[in-house]
Amino acid sequence: MPNNPSRRSLLQGLGLLGAGAAAGTVLSPAAAYGADDDEQGRQPDPNAPRFTLAVIPDTQYLFDADRGDPAPLRATFQYLVTARARENIVFTAHLGDVVENKAAAELAQAGKVFEILDRQRMPYSVLAGNHDIDDKKDDQRGPSPYLDVFGPARYRKMSTFRGATADGYNTYHIFTAGGRQWLLFALDWRPSAGTLTWVREVLGAHPQLPAILTTHDLASADSNGQARLSGHGQRLWDSLVKEHDQIFLTLNGHYWPPGRTVLRNNAGHDVHVHITNYQDRYYGGSGMARLYHFDLARNTIDVETFSPWILDKDPSRRNELEQQEVELTDPVNQFSVAIDFTKRFAGFAPVPPRGPRPVSQMLVPGTVAYWRFDAVGPDGTPVPEGAQVADLSGRGNHLTRVTLPGSDQTAMRSSAEHHADQPAHGSIFLNGKKQPARGAYLRTADDAALNRLTFASGYTIEAFVKLPADVRATKHAWMSLLCRMGSGQNAGKTGDDPAEPLATLSLSDGMALQWAVFPLNQNGISTNWGHEMRAGEWFHVAVVNDGRNTTMYVNGAKLLRNPSTPGQRPGHQQRAVACRGVPLRPDHRAGLLRLARRHPDRGPAAAGPPVHARLTDDVGHGQEGSLPSRAGTLPDRCPPRTRRTRSPPTLAMEFAPSPDDPWDEDSATDRPESPAVLTIAVYPDRTIVRAFDVLTGKQINEIEVARPEASR
Structure with a gap:
């Protein structure tokens, strides 16, 4: 939860465009949760120009045999439920490494926490990180405890779920926000060549949808937050991302520290490449959530990173480390991305100009x-x-x-x-x-x-x-x-x-x-x-x-x-x-x-x-x-x-x-x-x-x- 609530209370709508023409105080637990209890269960507005994509990176240390603690992730999901209407949260994406040791018990424990979202019918995606499966094999590895908990069957009741690869490790979802549909891929730690062909086919079947690609390994970053493609990420870029103009944003975990960069695809358009991971920080990342606030009216994505678990604690009882981790306000973790959405998507989803009226x-x-x-x-x-x-x-x-x-x-x-x-x-x-x-x-x-x-x-x-x-x-x-x-x-x-x-x-x-x-x-x-x-x-x-x-x-x-x-x-x-x-x-x-x-x-x-x-x-x-x-x-x-x-x-x-x-x-x-x-x-x-x-x-x-x- 940010200590600048105004970032999430911007205008929900805007009138006609005239075209053509810093941190505040940290909210108390009551402000963070209690004030929104009456909004729990309310559906997001699919037509509002401002909506939110919630991103959850590596949670593996919270589910580590007998050494973990699921409380931070529970708090994060409960926050998303209570803030769903206020923040217009339309989808949640987990970036992999749900657990530490790919053990069935760990995965079952994590699956129980995800039921918080299931009970509220909040759509989400989960993908396999290297700690969730046999990381020596690609997505043709066969059955696994991960698939038993987070296979396609888990998502079939969600209105956003549209399909999966035959192996079950890769899914795609379509959610409606800002008055249009958006495509999101959740790809395995090591997608096979057949999976990349499947992605191309899905893109071809939905040629006018802007796409967000989530996977576990694509880019890493230096201490200044400057991201660069990993070896596997370069493979995905060369064989998939740069050839498909629909993909405008990629999100991955695995590496730390977090960072971002902008790459130019074959169409000459920007692709925003972001890495987010906090497992190296206090309490295994304290259940950090990153919220991507899309604002189509302002042509901006406002990004913030905070721990709902710490935020929910009485400020007078927070320890020294919790006080430091309640919200990350440095430029790497709280920033805005300017995107002229109409112009960026014009190559595959052009908006025909309105003709003169008699x-x-x-x-x-x-x-x-x-x-x-x-x-x-x-x-x-x-x-x-x-x-x-x-x-x-x-x-x-x-x-x-x-x-x-x-x-x-x-x-x-x-x-x-x-x-x-x-x-x-x-x-x-x-x-x-x-x-x-x-x-x-x-x-x-x-x-x-x-x-x-x-x-x-x-x-x-x-x-x-x-x-x-x-x-x-x-x-x-x-x-x-x-x-x-x-x-x-x-x-x-x-x-x-x-x-x-x-x-x-x-x-x-x-x-x-x-x-x-x-x-x-x-x-x-x-x-x-x-x-x-x-x-x-x-x-x-x-x-x-x-x-x-x-x-x-x-x-x-x-x-x-x-x-x-x-x-x-x-x-x-x-x-x-x-x-x-x-x-x-x-x-x-x-x-x-x-x-x-x-x-x-x-x-x-x-x-x-x-x-x-x-x-x-x-x-x-x-x-x-x-x-x-x-x-x-x-x-x-x-x-x-x-x-x-x-x-x-x-x-x-x-x-x-x-x-x-x-x-x-x-x-x-x-x-x-x-x-x-x-x-x-x-x-x-x-x-x-x-x-x-x-x-x-x-x-x-x-x-x-x-x-x-x-x-x-």
Whole structure:
């Protein structure tokens, strides 16, 4: 049992991947066993991405004529039974040398201990080590006391047992874990040529199953834990392992000290070779167990080694040697192995890429804007100035490219990159910078229907985004992914910094997601904060408002820092949203964008694959999204943000009321013929008119007029 319980309490599941885009305190016996008594008998979860393979090495000194003690192995098996559900233990493999003298009495005594697993129907395998049989012969040696106890008949009632060689000394097992099947071989101390042929036939009969090979003698290790093949191990490697890509992990005992190495097979793929044996340590190894925690979501195997027998003792009564042996935390015995399982198994079990899905499958009731970038142009080609990205919702909210002065056509390029599970297989690559502002963005037209929506019942915004590897080393803090044009002061807000945009989905200087908005019922900014995003990976972000509260999700997972104060939709006086990247870095790629109306019956995107970017006028909880949007025609900048929320962006837009809209005395925007944008903010005691330069976004003038009625 490790003294770092968190190693075995990692997430049992994970939402969508954003791809494509030390020891603590030793647990007490009560914590180790008692807390899990109610879990005894519960079955492991065959679909959970995290599962455990338990490995038991040489136990021979515990069964050595009249000199042994089976108590340590009993404690180990009892631990596995009680931890079965918690650790999701799907299989247990013994690596041979069960007993010391191959005596029938020793084997019978050991067999009784294994009944602890039998009674709980916990599947396992046992193989013969050199101390269990006549080690001068191969597996054609004939009958033996070992076969009487640990022959194929012992495993026939197990659901994992699939077969054995005619001699009975070799078995194979198939267990289900992580939503797939796994093949495990338990081979004799000296498998014959016929047995190796049998292994090849089994592999051929199950050509898509990853395989683990367990045997007694395959590799030894030096004092630093560096493993190397033994003479017999070299024979197995040359005649079997290296020729079969399915075998990705080998486990053996026999030698000590423990160690590991990585070898390259004929397919050019890694094979992890591990040796584990503790018979040379205190009390014949104290019943040491090694747990291999597979985590398919993290593409990692976490390995730990400990003695449940010692762990179960009262810490105050452990002797000095027991205190040292309760857990082995050196790098040889506690480590993690990184394996990209999908990539490693692709040669024999390829996962076909998911094809693009038609628009009709992605549109749900309430979708008010849906943009996807798979038809923008050939991979790597510039998106032409004025090019249009169609709103596939059928509502006419099309986007048009706008280029900042001084920027070339490569500021926005089409890209074939996309999340592996993205409905549209394409994206746009935005190459921008600031100081001076360079780049390009997409905006809605002046008369887009989206501009007039107010989203009284809520909204959902969704997008796929990928940050470049060097994003933190360059000056692109507080870049905006999506911005609703107009400032807080345009909506009559005086709290925080009224010059901030009405709504913006941005990335901080540390690349943490931020949704900042002026709600209708608040005078200041309400902000949702996410964590810092990893560069070089696609991720899915969803912002969901139910008309009162706003929640942010990343890859379908609800984030922590969501405001609890009820807030309504963004200030309705300025009903425009500019949808574009600002300023987007080289290699910054934006996937699809969608807006949709609220759908309270839908859960977050974690329930299924991520969707493209979209916006909604109600809550889609990460399924669809929609945002009011009317991009104007003049400025190329959002209102500068002076607080820590964002440095001055490189884009902006001017918003003029629709001819059908009534004039609003709280906030208005006028559009002069000169290259400037005027904003008018009416307060109870004064009216402020500000002028902003079109190209720079800087304020160039301000006039404040006191209202006569205020003085009265």
